[in-house]
Amino acid sequence: MSFDKNKWQREQYVRRKSEGICVCCGKRTPVSGKTVCEVCRQKARERWREDYQFYKNKGICVRCCKKKAEPERVLCRECLEDMKYRQRRRVARKAELLNLNL
Numbered sequence: 001m002s003f004d005k006n007k008w009q010r011e012q013y014v015r016r017k018s019e020g021i022c023v024c025c026g027k028r029t030p031v032s033g034k035t036v037c038e039v040c041r042q043k044a045r046e047r048w049r050e051d052y053q054f055y056k057n058k059g060i061c062v063r064c065c066k067k068k069a070e071p072e073r074v075l076c077r078e079c080l081e082d083m084k085y086r087q088r089r090r091v092a093r094k095a096e097l098l099n100l101n102l
Ligand SMILES: [Zn+2]
Pocket: 022, 023, 024, 025, 026, 027, 028, 036, 037, 038, 039, 040, 041
């Protein structure tokens, strides 16, 4: 059987997290409340911004990075629908909580 990279990564993540070190580089102390250090957080943010621009310029959905984005949007139809659905659920939950507090 081949080397299970995903399993190894998952185990490494759990181990580093329990040891209180950055799950990304395994060297520095994470930002409080996070699992990654400031350096890795910055790097991830930069990478995300680059990807975002790259896919946006190509007219590809920046979320799934697979399908064509809708006109004037950065997301494809499916991701837009998914976002709408999530938002609706969040609003519904909030309304529920408010009702309970009344
Ligand atoms: Zn790190």
